[in-house]
Amino acid sequence: MKNPFGNMSNILKQAQAMQEQMARIQEQAATKTAVGTAGGGGVTVTANGAMQIVSVAIDPEVGKSGDVDMLQDLVLAATNDALRKAKDLMEQDMKAITGGMKMPGLF
Numbered sequence: 001m002k003n004p005f006g007n008m009s010n011i012l013k014q015a016q017a018m019q020e021q022m023a024r025i026q027e028q029a030a031t032k033t034a035v036g037t038a039g040g041g042g043v044t045v046t047a048n049g050a051m052q053i054v055s056v057a058i059d060p061e062v063g064k065s066g067d068v069d070m071l072q073d074l075v076l077a078a079t080n081d082a083l084r085k086a087k088d089l090m091e092q093d094m095k096a097i098t099g100g101m102k103m104p105g106l107f
Contacts, residue, residue: 021097025090026050034089036081043074047082049090 029049042062
């Protein structure tokens with residue numbers, strides 16, 4: 001007689017393998033970066049795949065105007081751009097594992 005739980009065991013093994021692949025991708029995320037810009041490149045923000053900001057660069061010419069509100073808006077826009085690109089990058093990596101299936105709680 002065939003084991004009725006044999007198929008369940010295979011499904012659990014596949015789920016465990018997928019979980020291990022996802023953990024590897026998340027570990028590698030810190031090594032991948034995405035760059036966001038604003039103000040024609042006057043502000044550049046780099047984020048990693050772990051959704052951490054790793055650098056901010058502001059062209060000195062942008063600061064010369066003395067318009068703090070504008071500078072804050074540029075930093076905000078560049079940061080959001082970098083984070084969006086980092087998220088897109090990670091979603092592409094996750095699609096390789098999930099086959100494009102949306103997984104709650106993952107990016």
